[in-house]
Amino acid sequence: MRRPKLRKASKRMTCSKRFKIQKKVREHKRKVKKQAKNSGSRKQKKDLSIPNDAPFKEAILREAELRKERREELKKAQKLERQKELAKKRNLEAKRSDPAETKQAKKKGDKKETKQPKSTKIHSVSEKSFCLEVNKVIEASDVVLEVLDARDPLGSRCVEAEQAVLRFPNKRLLFVLNKTDLVPKENVEKWLLSLNKEIPTLSFKCSTQVHERNLKKKRNIIPGRIDVTKGTVCFGSSALLRLLHELCPSKTDGIKVGLIGFANVGKSSLINSLKQAHVCNVGAVKGTTKILQEVNIDSQIKVIDSPGLVVSPNNQDVAITLRSAFQVNDSDVMKAAHVILKHCDKQQVMLQYNIPDFRNPLEFLTLLSRKRGMLKKGGVPDTESAGNLFLNDWLGARLSYNSQPQTPACDYITPEVTNRMQKGINLELLAQDNTESVKALKCPSSASSIRFTSAGLINGVMDVNEIMKQEESEAETEEDEQDMEEEDASEAEEEESQDISREAKTTPEAATTLSKEAPRSVCFDKVEEKVDDTYDFNSDFI
Template structure:
């Protein structure tokens, strides 16, 4: 390397380092801030500390697992290297290899989110249980009933007892709850229930982090109502049975009606996973309440695609985040509810259509995209979470005429009601009503129920989400093709013009009318100017700035 080149490189390096130092001075020296910790006045301080401890424990466990896995891999490699050197061990490995190949079989992957799997697990729960609890949402009890499942339970050879559990009664006015209780008790035994929303995890109690050390606020959400009534009802029924065995109680219902929350409330600990996400429970889960009663948590009932849009919006198994037509679901909900009450609930001005409502809601909650464009999909998902979760208080009116469904006869109703003590059930339900704090009728949103929601039990009748999406895409594609054909037939004369004719076209003449100005200088007629534009001439030279020619 020549001295000229070496000195040039050194000079460039010096200049580069000088620039870096200059930029560093502009930015300033960043000092590492110490963690100030959680202040004593902060709410839920002990919960935050507990979560931090749990995170540390999990990280330590992961590190230990990774360390053990590495040690095992190293030991295997050493054994293999030793076996290669030793001829006797080599022969043993050759003998073991074909036997291992025979034993290993290709396992078919199981999709946990498959609707067919949900049907299978639901059938298992119905067949294994002695008593089936159908959980109904108190805001829409008729809409959360499934006639197909009720019929399948009552038509089984082994006699199964069917009981209604009216959950989320704290979100409905008191008068409406009492009316629905009378309506449902004319058919089957009904238990009023309010699940507790704040419960400790069983893993936390196992690690010695109990309720005292957690600092959980005992509020209205932590109280449970109707648990003693339900346990007593099931305990009395198990004593009447001849065979002295644990009573298996299956819990069924549509998504987000509170099946797992009821089991957690009875057990007084979070044994089953709960949340706003639909279809969290995917397999049968057994929970022992006491020596006499064993609960079976089941996946959600799958709503038939033949239902109305409102029923599919509130009872569909599909997760709200993955729901493609969230805007259509919101339109259906707004159509069946009172507009003025929704305006008061969300503190929004009057709106003409669902799109305007979502725009106002997104602006109110700060759900904006780039450029301040309201994110309507996010607002629609938020509204669906509110209506399926335990946030919005709405109620549905009873039907004018009470008619028994075809799968329920008077003899079956009498047989089921004889098996339970209905007088004690009535007394315990009245005590539950006294213990719960209900919202006012003025603050609750009236909702027009569309009747029972039809469900699917047979695996062969279930249509997976992917197949439905493909059908919708094909239908949309056919519509687009049809529109293109119609437009092509209308503009057929213009489409016949060839490229040669376009090249030989005459210059176009554009006429522009002058603006008429009022006043003294205004003319009666409008001035007409003609601009000649020649489309045939093509400017071959580029208008870009050329540094070689234009720069001096």
């Protein structure tokens, strides 16, 4: 007998039932996630404990504790600043919302609101910490390497930092000319000759670190395979290590080498290139390094990384924009572009960016934004993003520009100082290493590199008290300006009130007509009598 076909049960259901099921599933998943979060089922970080057999264990632990304390102090200071700013904002809002305020105070408040804040020192706390960290690096190190940008070596030298190093009779100061692959070879050779007359200088080219993955981190590399993540070749590392080993007092005793320099000259990249591993954080953004960091290169050499030097506000605008330890605000992008364009050849900039002739920086940024496709809604050129791109090219290691060698008037570098710095260094070997590294480089031609007029030696700030004085003077000037504006506003109001009173006295008839024509005031406090709004059909439909 044939078996009858059984009909399968239908999976259809009402919408309300389906929505209830979905809601319960969502609630269940949310509950599970919350329980996992409270229970702490995430992967815990491994405790990188130092073994007992490791040498200088106590010193390493002490350094780690000190670094932790500094970070906490910085956080506390930043928190206090934020709280003060919030308190100021609340006070201003309370004053504005106060109904008992007079018209005069309201007008003053409106003027204060419309007034744009000046480009004052926003990062005062970080400036102080940067100064302290750099001074600690100079004090702790036996040899100080000042890293210079080969595109503008004179504009990357700090007078105050060099003087602070030369005050110590036992410390050595050396120059490292970094980013030599972005400058024509002839220009590099001229700069090496002029700088070696004062202080021993070494040419250097860091391994190109476009991204973090281009540097090898600690991991197991399988033999027989090419490590693609490794950066390109570094030039000058072997010569620098040999020079530092020459300065060591003996084979058993080591030295501490401190790195100083302005922001984006390549201090952290130099350490990574010497160590051949990603040890220090590197980035095109200014102020990436905020605290000192010690790295052991080998058994004898320990390198100390430092944050960027603080630029004094008394310098030229070019020096402040290019060498400042902090990022340029979006509001100051136009000013920074104008300053840079003023100090470089216009035709070479046009050829570099493939842009037609321009009259002012705004026109240049509009042409650049259209060329790169940086447009806002409605096809409006985005000048802010174009300005940031232009600044990043000049600050980072992308654009090639060069400045002509000059002989600066350095009173503090005497022939005695040069002899003391050259003592114990084989100058012939140093010159040979420099020529070999320059020959091996792939440098741009003089036609493709932009000519740049240097601002000269830069004045830095090495004392925290100077920053405090600058802040006080800026606050005083701001208060004086506010007082002057308030006085002007009060005088203008007094004059207006006097004019009105004179008109009223001279024309009494006009005052009477105004009083007659004045609208009557309506009182809403009286309670109106209740009127019966019911509809009477008998009266309306008769």
